[in-house]
Amino acid sequence: MVREFQSVIGREVKVQIRAFQSGDPDALVACVGGGSNAIGLFAPFYDHKKVAFYGVEAGGEGLRSGRHSATLCTGRPGVLHGARTYVMQDENGQVLPTHSISAGLDYPAVGPEHAFYKDTGRAVYVAATDKEALAGFKMLNETEGLSAALESSHALGFLPRLAKKMKRSQSVVLGLSGRGDKDMAQLAEGFHEPH
Amino acid sequence: MNRIDRLFVDLKGQGRKALIAYVTGGYPTLSVMDKAVKDLVRGGADLIEIGVPFSDPIADGPTIQESSQKALDGGITPGALLDWVKRFRKSHETPLVLMTYMNPVVSRGFDRFAREAKTAGVDGVIVPDLIIEEGGPLEESLARQGIHLIYLVAPTTPKSRREQIARRSKGFLYAVSLTGVTGARRALPKDVGAFLADVRRRSPVPVAVGFGISDPAQARHAAAEADGVIVGSALIQRLKNKEPLLPFARSLRHALDRP
Numbered sequence: 047m048v049r050e051f052q053s054v055i056g057r058e059v060k061v062q063i064r065a066f067q068s069g070d071p072d073a074l075v076a077c078v079g080g081g082s083n084a085i086g087l088f089a090p091f092y093d094h095k096k097v098a099f100y101g102v103e104a105g106g107e108g109l110r111s112g113r114h115s116a117t118l119c120t121g122r123p124g125v126l127h128g129a130r131t132y133v134m135q136d137e138n139g140q141v142l143p144t145h146s147i148s149a150g151l152d153y154p155a156v157g158p159e160h161a162f163y164k165d166t167g168r169a170v171y172v173a174a175t176d177k178e179a180l181a182g183f184k185m186l187n188e189t190e191g192l193s194a195a196l197e198s199s200h201a202l203g204f205l206p207r208l209a210k211k212m213k214r215s216q217s218v219v220l221g222l223s224g225r226g227d228k229d230m231a232q233l234a235e236g237f238h239e240p241h
Numbered sequence: 242m243n244r245i246d247r248l249f250v251d252l253k254g255q256g257r258k259a260l261i262a263y264v265t266g267g268y269p270t271l272s273v274m275d276k277a278v279k280d281l282v283r284g285g286a287d288l289i290e291i292g293v294p295f296s297d298p299i300a301d302g303p304t305i306q307e308s309s310q311k312a313l314d315g316g317i318t319p320g321a322l323l324d325w326v327k328r329f330r331k332s333h334e335t336p337l338v339l340m341t342y343m344n345p346v347v348s349r350g351f352d353r354f355a356r357e358a359k360t361a362g363v364d365g366v367i368v369p370d371l372i373i374e375e376g377g378p379l380e381e382s383l384a385r386q387g388i389h390l391i392y393l394v395a396p397t398t399p400k401s402r403r404e405q406i407a408r409r410s411k412g413f414l415y416a417v418s419l420t421g422v423t424g425a426r427r428a429l430p431k432d433v434g435a436f437l438a439d440v441r442r443r444s445p446v447p448v449a450v451g452f453g454i455s456d457p458a459q460a461r462h463a464a465a466e467a468d469g470v471i472v473g474s475a476l477i478q479r480l481k482n483k484e485p486l487l488p489f490a491r492s493l494r495h496a497l498d499r500p
C-alpha cells in the first residue's frame with residue numbers, strides 16, 4: 047500500500063526526465079529508513095532492468111561500530127511489526143538498538159519489498175555514515191543552494207562513490223525525500239563536532 | 242495427551258474454571274520467578290504462562306514491558322527459560338505455556354524451537370503477533386512435537402473470523418477482553434460478557450479470557466462466560482512491589498470456585 051501511494055515519485059520522474067534526456071536514467075538513488083520514499087522511486091522502474099537501484103541506509107558511526115541503522119546491510123530475516131523482512135537483531139532474535147544522525151532512518155527493520163529487491167539482486171543497498179551524510183548535505187548546499195533533510199543527505203553522501211563508477215554521459219536521479227529545515231539543531235551539532 | 246487438554250477435561254468434569262497465571266520469564270530474576278511460579282501453583286493456578294521477554298513487546302502495556310526489559314537487562318534468554326522449564330518439570334506437572342513474540346521463534350527456527358520446547362516440557366505456545374494466515378508452518382512444527390499453538394481473538398475480530406481462528410487454536414482460545422494492550426484495569430468493558438458468550442459459542446476449544454483482569458471480583462465476573470481467566474500484569478505489579486503472590490493466588494482461586 048505504501049509502495050502504491052509513494053510510487054507517484056517514480057511516475058513523476060518518468061515524465062519529468064524527458065525535459066533532460068530521451069531515455070531512462072541509468073541509476074536511481076534514495077535513502078532507506080522504513081523504505082517508503084525509495085520504493086516509491088524504484089517501483090515504477092522495476093521492469094526497466096537497465097536502471098540500477100541504490101538504496102542508502104544509515105551507516106551511523108560505521109557498520110563495525112554497531113551504532114547504525116543499516117538493516118539490509120547487516121540484518122537477517124525476521125518478523126517485526128507484522129512483516130517478514132530484514133531485521134537488526136541479536137542471536138536470540140532480540141531487536142537491536144539503532145543509531146543515526148537522522149531520526150527518520152532510525153528503524154531496525156525495513157519495508158519487506160526492499161528485502162525482496164535485495165534477495166533478488168534488483169537493488170543494491172549500501173550505507174552512508176553520519177559524516178558522509180553531513181558531507182552530502184554540504185555538497186548540495188554549495189552546488190545547488192538546497193538544504194536536504196538529513197535522511198536524504200545519506201543518499202547524497204553516497205553519490206560521490208557512485209559517480210566515480212559512472213561515465214559522464216550517464217545520469218542519476220536522486221530522491222530528495224525532504225528538506226533540511228527540520229534538522230537545523232542536528233546539523234549545527236554535526237558541523238561543530240571536531241573532525 | 243497434552244497437559245492442557247487434560248486440564249480442561251478435568252476442570253469441566255469438576256465444573257470449575259481454569260486459573261491461568263502469567264509471569265514474565267526471568268523477572269525480576271530467574272530464582273524469584275521460580276519461587277513465584279511455585280507459589281502460584283500452590284495458591285491454585287492451574288496453568289502457568291511464561292512470557293519470553295522480547296525487546297519489542299507490541300501487545301504488552303507498561304507493566305509487562307518494563308518487566309520484560311528488566312529481565313532482558315538481567316541477561317535472560319529463551320535458552321535459559323527452556324532450561325528453567327526442564328528443572329520445573331522435575332517437580333511439577335502443571336501445564337506450561339510460553340508466550341513469545343514471533344521474531345525469537347523465527348530466529349531459532351521453527352523445528353528447533355519446537356524440539357527444544359518439547360524436550361523441556363512445554364505444552365503450548367502463544368504468539369500474539371502471529372495471524373492464522375501465516376501460522377501454518379509453526380503450527381506444523383509444534384504439532385509434530387505435540388505442542389499446541391494458541392491463537393487470540395479480540396473484541397474487534399469480526400464474528401466469522403472469530404470462528405476461523407477458534408478452529409485453528411489448539412488447547413484453548415485466548416480471548417482478549419478489551420481493545421488495547423495488556424495491563425491491569427480498574428474495570429473490564431461492559432460488553433465483555435456478550436463478547437465471550439459469542440466466542441465461546443463459536444469455539445470448539447475452551448476459551449480463556451485475559452488482558453486487564455486485576456482482582457478476584459473481575460476474575461469471577463469474566464469467568465462467568467469463559468472456561469478460564471488469565472491474570473498477568475496484576476501479578477507482575479505484586480512482584481515489582483515485592484508483595485507475596487500466594488495469598489493473591491488463593492483469593493483468585495477462591496473467587497473462581499465460590500458457588
Ligand SMILES: Cc1ncc(COP(=O)(O)O)c(C=O)c1O
Nearest residue numbers: 079080081082083150197223224
Ligand atoms: C525526510 C525523510 N526522508 C526519509 C525518511 C525515511 O523513511 P522512508 O525510508 O520510509 O522513506 C524519513 C522518515 O521519517 C524522512 O523524514
